[in-house]
Amino acid sequence: MDYIHGYSSRESERLTDQADTLAALVLEGITFPAGHLVLEPGCGVGSQTVHIAAASPAARFVSVDISEASLAAARHRVAGAGLANVSFECADVYELPFPDHAFDAVFVCFLLEHLPRPQAALTELRRVLRESGSITAIEGDHGSAYFHPDSEEAREAIRCLVELQARAGGNALIGRQLHPLLSAAGFRDVHVEPRMVYVDASRPDLVDGFTRRTFTAMVEGVRDQALEQGLMAVERWDRGIADLHRAAAADGTFCYTFFRAIAGR
Ligand SMILES: C[S@@+](CC[C@H](N)C(=O)[O-])C[C@H]1O[C@@H](n2cnc3c(N)ncnc32)[C@H](O)[C@@H]1O
Numbered sequence: 001m002d003y004i005h006g007y008s009s010r011e012s013e014r015l016t017d018q019a020d021t022l023a024a025l026v027l028e029g030i031t032f033p034a035g036h037l038v039l040e041p042g043c044g045v046g047s048q049t050v051h052i053a054a055a056s057p058a059a060r061f062v063s064v065d066i067s068e069a070s071l072a073a074a075r076h077r078v079a080g081a082g083l084a085n086v087s088f089e090c091a092d093v094y095e096l097p098f099p100d101h102a103f104d105a106v107f108v109c110f111l112l113e114h115l116p117r118p119q120a121a122l123t124e125l126r127r128v129l130r131e132s133g134s135i136t137a138i139e140g141d142h143g144s145a146y147f148h149p150d151s152e153e154a155r156e157a158i159r160c161l162v163e164l165q166a167r168a169g170g171n172a173l174i175g176r177q178l179h180p181l182l183s184a185a186g187f188r189d190v191h192v193e194p195r196m197v198y199v200d201a202s203r204p205d206l207v208d209g210f211t212r213r214t215f216t217a218m219v220e221g222v223r224d225q226a227l228e229q230g231l232m233a234v235e236r237w238d239r240g241i242a243d244l245h246r247a248a249a250a251d252g253t254f255c256y257t258f259f260r261a262i263a264g265r
Contacts, residue, residue: 004170012073017217023051032105033104037104040106042064044067045070049078053078062087064089071089101130108125108135110138112171113175132264132265135261140257144176149246154241175194197258210254210256
């Protein structure tokens, strides 16, 4: 598949930095009752899996991904965390190898943004949920990034990522669409909570973990594609990236909003 961020070890590290940095913010309060069976599609290298499985030790998780290599890394990570309540399977979210109503809950994070047909995926996820089941969906929205000092080149570099993700069939602006997408897929009582990350020098963990190692690293990761596809001249690109790093300086600030949706089947 055309997964925009690729499967390099650097990207795996970035996903883990992202999950660890954001766990308190985006995963806050997400727990599943004892005995519940939870499906996590697009689990990747297990960066979120370790957090959700640790928070609900008496629930059982089935985490699936389309990439065998990512699943191997996820298995390793989960075993390393000493968690025994997760099983893994290679599966495509559009055609899940599970019967109707098999799960009590679905947890999906940073997958829909990469799918050409997010609504079809949600319809398939709804199929495998039991009648009173629920879905939790978390996505970012790169249109929500703003920072100080402001920079036209930095904004242009972010737009390159949005454009490249669109060319690969995804949608980096999907956070703002969670409510309509879930509603159109048939979910009810859809409730979307925006979760804003605000970073300044008084929060050094976020300066490093979010501004530098999550967001800027993600934009930097598409440098070759952006330049090869002629989306930006190299000097402007380098300036844009330098300006994103500049927002992580002692007098810089950075804002980004994640969207967390919870809905019933
Ligand atoms: C950005 S990663 C997110 C991983 C993880 N949820 C996290 O938040 O760290 C997206 C993952 O979705 C997987 N993926 C993409 N298309 C898929 C599909 N059709 N079915 C299942 N997984 C898919 C990719 O292989 C990748 O591991």
